[in-house]
Amino acid sequence: MQRKRWMFALLAILPTLAIFAYVRIYPIADTLRLSLHKWDILSKNKPFIGLANFEELTGDPLFREALLNTTIIAFGVLLITIPLALVLAALIYHRTRSRFAGFYETAIFIPHVVSLVPAAMAWKWIFDARLGPLNALLTTFGFAPKAWLFDPVLSVVCIIVLCSWQALGYAVMIYLVGFKSLPISLYEAAKLDGASAPQSFWYLSIPLLKPITLYVSVVTLVSGFNVYAQAFVLASDAQGAPGRQVRVLVLDMLENSFRNYRVGYAASEAVVLLAIVLVLTLIQFRLLREKGVR
Amino acid sequence: MKPLPENAASRGMSMRTKERLVNLMIDVVLTATCLLMILPLVFLVSNAFKTPQEMLAWPPTVIPDDPTVANFKAVLGDTPLLRWIGNSILFSVLSTVCILATSSISGYILGKFRYRAFNVFFAIILATAIVPFEVYMIPLYFQAKALGVLNTTWGLLLGYLVMSFGIFLIRQNVIQSIPDELLEAARIDGAGEFWIFWRIVLPLLRGALGALGVLAFFQAWTAFAWPLIVATTRDSYTIEVGLALFQTGFTVDLGRLSAASALVLIPSITLFVLLRRNFVQGVASTGLKE
Numbered sequence: 001m002q003r004k005r006w007m008f009a010l011l012a013i014l015p016t017l018a019i020f021a022y023v024r025i026y027p028i029a030d031t032l033r034l035s036l037h038k039w040d041i042l043s044k045n046k047p048f049i050g051l052a053n054f055e056e057l058t059g060d061p062l063f064r065e066a067l068l069n070t071t072i073i074a075f076g077v078l079l080i081t082i083p084l085a086l087v088l089a090a091l092i093y094h095r096t097r098s099r100f101a102g103f104y105e106t107a108i109f110i111p112h113v114v115s116l117v118p119a120a121m122a123w124k125w126i127f128d129a130r131l132g133p134l135n136a137l138l139t140t141f142g143f144a145p146k147a148w149l150f151d152p153v154l155s156v157v158c159i160i161v162l163c164s165w166q167a168l169g170y171a172v173m174i175y176l177v178g179f180k181s182l183p184i185s186l187y188e189a190a191k192l193d194g195a196s197a198p199q200s201f202w203y204l205s206i207p208l209l210k211p212i213t214l215y216v217s218v219v220t221l222v223s224g225f226n227v228y229a230q231a232f233v234l235a236s237d238a239q240g241a242p243g244r245q246v247r248v249l250v251l252d253m254l255e256n257s258f259r260n261y262r263v264g265y266a267a268s269e270a271v272v273l274l275a276i277v278l279v280l281t282l283i284q285f286r287l288l289r290e291k292g293v294r
Numbered sequence: 295m296k297p298l299p300e301n302a303a304s305r306g307m308s309m310r311t312k313e314r315l316v317n318l319m320i321d322v323v324l325t326a327t328c329l330l331m332i333l334p335l336v337f338l339v340s341n342a343f344k345t346p347q348e349m350l351a352w353p354p355t356v357i358p359d360d361p362t363v364a365n366f367k368a369v370l371g372d373t374p375l376l377r378w379i380g381n382s383i384l385f386s387v388l389s390t391v392c393i394l395a396t397s398s399i400s401g402y403i404l405g406k407f408r409y410r411a412f413n414v415f416f417a418i419i420l421a422t423a424i425v426p427f428e429v430y431m432i433p434l435y436f437q438a439k440a441l442g443v444l445n446t447t448w449g450l451l452l453g454y455l456v457m458s459f460g461i462f463l464i465r466q467n468v469i470q471s472i473p474d475e476l477l478e479a480a481r482i483d484g485a486g487e488f489w490i491f492w493r494i495v496l497p498l499l500r501g502a503l504g505a506l507g508v509l510a511f512f513q514a515w516t517a518f519a520w521p522l523i524v525a526t527t528r529d530s531y532t533i534e535v536g537l538a539l540f541q542t543g544f545t546v547d548l549g550r551l552s553a554a555s556a557l558v559l560i561p562s563i564t565l566f567v568l569l570r571r572n573f574v575q576g577v578a579s580t581g582l583k584e
Contacts, residue, residue, distance in 0.1 A: 008487040009407040016400040017415060019455050023434065024422050030433035088327065091320050100321060106570060107328035113566045113573065114335065115516050117537045118555030122338035124541070125548050133337075136352040165331070170577065177578045197316075226426045229518035233538050250428050250519060257432050258523065270429045281424050 031274070034267035041261040053268035063269065066252035069156055073248065074224025076160035077167055081220055082213060084164075085171030090201055092172070093179040105176070112169035120233035123162045124149070127234070155235045155246050162230050167223065171216045178212040179205070211288055218284045222277050226250060249273055335559060341552035342366065349549055365553035375554055377529065378536035382515060384447055385532060389454035389514035390507050396456045397506060401464025402495050406477065416465070423458035428519055435523050445530040453520045454513070460506050463579055467502040468495070505576030508569050515562065533558050 035053055039046040057063050092104045111119060126134050127148035135145035148154050182205065190200045206213075228250035235246040245251060249269065257266035337354060343361040369375060404416050434453060443449035472495060480490050496503075521532040531539070537558065541551050566573060 005407065005487065006409065009403050009409065009412070012487075012491070013400050013403045013412065013415070016396040016456065016461070019396060020415075020419070022437070023452055023455055024425075024430070024458075025418065027430035027433040027437065028422060028425055031430045034433065088324070091324055095317065095320055095324065098317070098321065100325070104324050104328055105574070106567065107332050109574070110335065110563060110566065111331055113512055114559055114562055115534055116518055117534045118338070118558045119335065121537070121541065121551050121555040122334035125338070125341060125552065126334060128548065131349055131548060133352070133354050136354075140352075165334070168331070173574065173577050222424075222426065226428050228428070229534070229538065232518075232522075233541065253428070253432070254519070254523065263432060263436075266432055270432065274425060274429045277424060277426060277429075 031267050031270050034264050035271045036268075037264045039262075039264040041263055046264065049264075053265050054272075056265065057268055057272065062247060063252055066247040066249050067272075069247055070225055070227065070249045072156060073159055073163065073227050074221050076156075077163045077224045078217055078220050080160065080164040081167045081171050082217060085168055085175055085216070086206070086209070086213070088168075089172045089175030089179055090205060093176060094197070105173070108172050109169035111166050112173075116166070116229045117233055119166065120162060120230055123158070123165075124234055127158050149235060152246070158234055159227065159230050159246060162234060163224065163227060166230075167220050171220065174212060174216050175209065178209045182208055214284050214287055218280050221280050225273060225276055335563075338552050338559065339556045341549065342556040344549060344552075346547065346549055365549040366557070369550045369554045369557075372550070373536065373540055373554070374529065375533075375536070375557060378531050378533040379558065381447065381525075381530065382533040385450045385454075385517075385521075386511050386514040388447065388451055390510040392451065392455045393457045393460050393510040394503055394507055397460035397464045398496060398499060398503060399491070401461050402468050402491060402499075404461065405465040405468030406472070406474070419458050419461055423462065427453065431520055431523065434520075438524055445525050445527045449524045450517075450521055450532065453524070454510075454517065457506075457510060457513070460510065463506055464499060464502060467499055472498055501575070502579075504572045505579060508572040509576040512562075512566075512573070 034046075036048060036050060037046040038049045038052070088108065092101060092108075095101055095104070126132050129135060129145065129147045129149070132148070134148065138145055146154060148158050186204060186208075187200055190204060195203070227248050231246045231248045231251060249272075253266045253269045253273075256262045256269065336356060340354075340356055340358060341349060342365055343358045343363070344355075345358075345360055345362055345364070348355065348358060348360065404412055431453065438444055438449045438452050441449075441452075443452065476494065477490055480494055485493075516534065517532070518534050518538070521535045522538075525531055525535065528536075537551075537554055540554065
């Protein structure tokens with residue numbers, strides 16, 4: 001009987017295990033392995049070169065630019081999204097019983113679910129130098145129109161705006177779950193003690209929601225570091241000139257791999273990306289544990 | 295009911311008025327924010343029906359003065375848009391089916407069959423869950439190439455067969471909502487293990503599977519980097535990649551881009567509004583990992 005159960009469990013889990021090993025574990029291990037090798041797709045042998053790829057990365061201006069842009073985008077999105085999401089979620093939670101609550105949740109969440117590329121297309125129009133309403137708006141108020149998507153600094157700002165617009169709905173949704181789990185009695189006690197709503201938001205909600213803030217921050221940062229489609233659509237001009245694109249990590253990685261045929265080098269960039277994500281996750285766990293001790 | 299003293303009554307009144315005023319202000323702020331959030335999409339759909347002249351109008355019109363379907367006709371003539379949408383639907387549906395199948399079976403086994411060997415597997419799933427797809431997609435691409443599945447739905451599918459979070463979610467659900475006694479009772483009645491999974495466990499997981507299914511579908515539907523490198527022939531593009539490459543063309547104007555985008559957006563927004571409950575449940579559960 002016990003034996004039969006074990007056989008069933010093993011047979012049932014085996015296909016998933018096999019698939020998982022093939023499409024997750026193997027390629028992850030392969031990324032780590034390739035990052036230590038020099039492999040140009042065309043050549044047959046892949047000599048082991050130790051950390052030479054990583055050494056080259058530190059001096060590669062394109063990679064540095066990509067890393068800088070990606071970091072700015074990730075933290076820019078974080079700084080816009082978290083405070084805004086916290087306040088919006090608090091307001092929506094306050095109005096949970098209103099008949100508009102469903103509308104609020106849906107409207108704020110829609111940008112998160114619609115396909116990336118068509119949504120980015122809407123923003124491409126907004127930022128368009130010639131046809132876009134943003135420049136038209138600026139002109140009406142007497143400001144000079146700007147080449148939003150061509151200027152190297154402004155185009156990064158545009159990507160941050162687009163990514164924040166998309167990330168906001170997710171953050172609000174997670175915060176709402178958080179608000180619903182907060183102990184109501186605490187708020188009633190605070191109210192009896194004469195605390196105003198903004199006061200209990202500041203002194204109760206924000207500290208109590210800290211684990212959620214931490215979680216949403218890490219998710220937002222990690223997806224920020226993986227930004228690609230947004231940059232692809234917004235910052236590639238009509239001629240598709242790659243020089244004009246805002247260089248982000250994933251773009252640089254794909255270019256090294258498929259345009260320059262330097263797979264090993266691209267893999268070392270992937271390892272850097274992985275290291276960033278790991279560090280962020282570790283920081284999250286560390287901060288959470290610290291809180292548990294107190 | 296005894297009337298309250300004059301003073302207290304008026305104070306209560308003003309409190310309530312104040313509260314109502316605050317609520318009204320909150321509603322105004324929230325409504326304005328929500329409108330701002332969906333405005334880009336509203337304009338996108340409206341631009342799709344505009345003539346090139348009207349696209350330039352300031353302020354932009356929400357409802358076109360002179361609606362035209364010329365943009366839609368042009369874009370459907372220029373590109374195999376419907377084919378791309380078909381590719382995306384096929385890919386997303388197959389990916390959803392695979393993720394639901396692998397997650398439900400292994401989630402159930404990991405939740406209810408506590409063998410030590412499986413704990414290792416579960417630990418690996420958790421550890422690899424944080425690794426972004428972009429990190430290992432290049433080796434995966436060479437695996438797809440070796441299998442000879444580039445430019446096919448199978449190649450696309452290769453990256454989206456399993457979902458770590460899905461296995462985790464189902465496992466949590468199995469532990470929380472399926473009592474051991476129920477399974478034991480079925481076993482004593484002589485039910486086979488497979489029958490138990492199919493007839494008892496799966497129906498009880500319906501809610502969680504619904505949420506996971508919607509999540510998986512939208513994940514595949516909005517995939518970008520993987521389809522971009524795996525499906526590189528015009529006929530095998532997914533809609534996201536097709537649109538993104540189409541907009542880099544020389545002669546493409548915003549009217550046609552908007553039309554193409556609107557064609558993609560309208561069904562996905564409709565689907566989302568219909569499945570909102572499942573979706574919110576699924577997304578909310580991603581935040582409950584801690």
